[in-house]
Amino acid sequence: MRGQQTPGGVERPSLRASAAAFTSLVALAATGLVAGPAVGAPSAGPCALPRTAAHHSLGLDTWNGSYPKPARTLDAVMIFLSFPDSTPLTGTDELVADYFPGTGDFFRRASYGRFTLRAHPQREWIAMPRASTAYGIQRDWDTGRRTQYLRDAIAAANEKVDFSRYDIVYLVADPDAPGVDSDATKVVNLDHPLSVDGADLKRVVTVFERHPPDRNVLAHETGHVFDLPDLYHRPTDGKGDWDTHVGDWDVMGSQFGLAPDLFGWHKWKLGWLERRQVACVQGPGSRLLSLEPLAAAPVAGGTLGTRLAVVRTGPGTALAIEARAATGNDEDTCTEGVLIYRVRNEAASGNGPIEVLDTHPRTEACWDRSVYPPLADAPLAVGETFTVPEDGTRVEVADRTRAGVWTVKVTVEEGRA
Template sequence: MRLLQRPRLRSTAALFTTLSAFAANSLVSGPSVADPFSTAPCALTRTAAHHSEGVDTWNSAYPRPSRSLDAVMVFLSFPDRAPMATPAELAADHFPATSRFFQEASYGRFTLRPHPLQRWIRMPKPSTAYAIQRDWSPEGRAAYLHDALAAADPHVDFSRYDLVYFVADPDAPGVDSDATKVVNLESPLHADGTDIRRVVTVFEKHPPDRLVLAHETGHVFDLPDLYHRPVDGKGDWDTYVGDWDLMGSQFGLAPELFAWHKWKLGWLEPRQVLCVRGPGPTRLTLEPLAAGPDVPVSRASGAPAFGLGGGAKLAVVRTGTDSVLAFEARGPVGADRAACRAGILVYRVSSGARSGRGPVEVVDAHPRSEACWENSVYPPLADAPVALGEHFTVPDNGVRVDVEDRTASGEWTVKITPGTKL
């Protein structure tokens, strides 16, 4: 596909680029501006929707992963089956993999510290007494949590921890691995002088699904489910985002959290988010979103971070009162190392859509094809990114993205032109 010729820089734009190259390398033509120091016009307002994608404020009911947090793992056995695995073996199913995922995804800004008990805690009833299943009855769930907390309280000082994982013996006959989830409590549990407002109930088989605990922990940080659940439970679950975010599928080829989520969680600096405004085209540089621990980046605070640099990770175009288009560079690096295709991923974000109802939808730049059908959770979206040398116009709003260049270090030069329909 044809690329547009790069326009000549005006001297003022060149000066701005020199001063701000670490953020955007922005080459501006016409009145359009990509200003890394003014993200407010593109920051969606948080709404009352469950796990709203608004980023203007933080929901204080959830712990924000902008510091180190401590998580206790309590291992629960039942009278109807002697455990076949040890607590240490079950802890190793999830850690250090879960901590490593968040360490890398946050560019070193967040550390999840697990504290697994070294013993089994015996539940008072058989596992079959709790009717454990994916769509658990409130009564069964409440009974399980009440008994688990009462059994564990003599052995755990819950006031010391920010997160609680109740891990059931995976071999007990009444345990259903599909029931692993976060339980949000309207009336908190109380122990050791502290309120426990949410608990991750883990019923995973041994060994478990890949990154399942990272997915559930994402809910503890107010991230929504991004998959589509068919009404009858049959059919495709991954039609909204495919492989492209852990909150869509922990089985995805590219499970890195969207840049929008990193902005929401406080892992991106304001200068790393570019709000594209105005009728004219804006040319900017985006760094790859994912990064591995082998590529350290220094930070002013002295804390470790990961990535190719401190440049822009996310570009945003406002499309409505509660909606935006987001643009980020994805490819086979870090958590995305198995990504099917590389390029600029485009997705819609709605702050008014609740968890599980499509708050994020990936826009397919290649709607007539699919890729990696043997490994992808949803092949029609596996080749969704706009590849090098391609251009793509987003249906319904006319926003156009041209992917013009990619440097040897992996940075992508992108031109975004807001549509006339905005």
Template sequence: MRSPNPSLEVYVPRARTPDGGAGRRLRRVAAVVTSLSALVATSIVAGPATASEAALPCALGRTDAHHSEGVDSWDGAYPRPDRRLDAVMIFLSFPDARPGSTPQELSRDYFPATSAFFARASYGRFRLRPHIQRSWVRMPRPSASYGIRRDWDAGRRSAYLRDAVAAADPSVDFSRYDVVYFVADPDAPGVDSDATKVVNLDRPMHADDRDLRRFVTVFEQSPPDRNVLAHETGHVFDLPDLYHRPEGGKGDWDTYVGDWDLMGSQFGLAPDPFAWHKWRLGWISDRQVDCVDLTGPAMHSLRTLSAPGEAGGRRRPRLLVVRTGLDSALAIEARGAQGNDRALCTEGVLVYRVHSDTASGSGPVQVLDGHPGTSACWGTSVYPPLADAPLGVGESMDDAQDGLRLQVDGRTTDGDWSVKVSRR
């Protein structure tokens, strides 16, 4: 969620592994040295189809950063959205307010739109199936007593979750669900829409023989912010916040990625997840990723990210990756006005930098501006300076930081983009 009311995910760190972060990092250093050497020899390496097993030499390793952008493994503490997942939506009322809407009416603010968003983003590989509780669950205390707000007091937040689980348990079998949404009555006086967020628990709650480690707490007004539930659900799948929180909360929140990817802003004109995120989640396989060989200039083809999935096993890459360091890479993809991106401002080839050692909210992804001297879509874009970031046909970009040149040479008859990457 973006300014002025961006949502924050609350994170409670888990314990370090027995061998400590240093030991794991040393093993990764050796693996990356081997990978970078292999990158010189080949641009494509056959690999498994899932993000959790990504074996390409340009696949960054997972680090200890919260919601690390590494793609070499999957954190088993999070559900993987590579299949059908069941979500329960529980509506909470309070003694100090009488709901003005029914749960069924409020549920239509979120579904089927959220499920449809993920179905398009995943090319049909992931189905989020909602189970809507038809009756209000009464909380034991007034809404104002919980102190609901953005940087919520941990004690009051824990009391809210304990009360919510206890109140819902008689009517909800938590063991049946992969995702839990607690939706507060938007008419209650103590409900603050700025407090919508995912809460991760270091010590899980327990109900129906199930450990409950993660909740999506929703405090939105009706209608809610666009794509807010898809953004928060992205955290449930280990995706980071991509916005920048300015000092004191005053300033522009969208300087890192602008409209691109709903984890930056759910209001963005191009909310489809980055190809890098689709690779992480398993929606793009290794066969659809080209690791760029910099031994000489080479032409690469890119299928538009939001274009429907192709049948018959034809290999059409959706992501180019240039490994630039131990924990960094340059990612290149094509964005077009269709699917989740149908309202985007500028079509073309988008370039961004990925750091797997940078935590959620601290800029793990940063879009490179292909047109730094101009802006676009004032009045609709969340950050006009990056709204025209993609490169069009005949345009190029020099990346001084990594000494690379990217050039868009044209498009094929079926709409794919032709991109050349070389050293400067």
């Protein structure tokens, strides 16, 4: 999170048997697991960057098998935790409504209906053994206290929850408990997976949001469960602007963004865009493309046209080009047009793996709504041209049809790609 990110009768092994293993767990938030096993990605091609050991690498020639791939229906359990120093003031039904069906709808739209996130809220409070203030809950959480929190939560819930049935675990704390800090909401990766109910629990989403929560916060955290990186820039002193890398463009940058649909590169990585929907521009020379709006639902029959264009600029870098319009997850966007951004496969989560190029550096837009107005008008409009300073790639927006398809000319200089 960004600062201000059982079938009946089935016997289940006791958590007691795995308690010893859990005491040695090291919980790492937004750092975490090693690169993980590689799983082939049929969408790979000459413009696909290779996956690296960087945390949440945006290389997509292979899939990191340590993470569930959202290419099917995934089941998520929501567990509500209360504390002895506070009586919950908000009902679990209200808390469920804070996140679902909204989060599921976000991913259904983003995936063009290819992925379903199915929530299983437990709808009763699970009592934690310690006061909320005993855990020291905060953004940069002490590892020992965080481990204690997870151990207590899973032990308390294990009497009622069969963890083996679920792909994702959301631990939702009582938002009114005095020790709960909303800035601590995040995904915790387990250095040593915990064996619970015969399944390996590799990561947990710890939710400490107030009621009502930050907009799209659970979509952001769930993105990490699918190996997507933080796209915001965290100032070294904690002060300054967090949104200089991507602004409103992608929920992994800001859950408050006006155009939070996932970048086309993310959708390609997750398998929601196939290779035939990605135009690989190999130079030198010019190529005329028709780009459908990234967030638009498929046309009748469920077919998708080209949604992303890519220019490979180096062994670990690429330019991505996509059309953004006021539809789907982007219906509240500040501006429409053709967005250009740079992708780096060796940049870890939070270190700028994606940077949006500001094609209007002297202006800004929607200062009263945008998370970062200088990038709110980053897209190119019809009739505009932008040349990328570093490599000379030129992007020219020639037209937009009545159906909303953008005609874009991409020119690559000799010797550049």
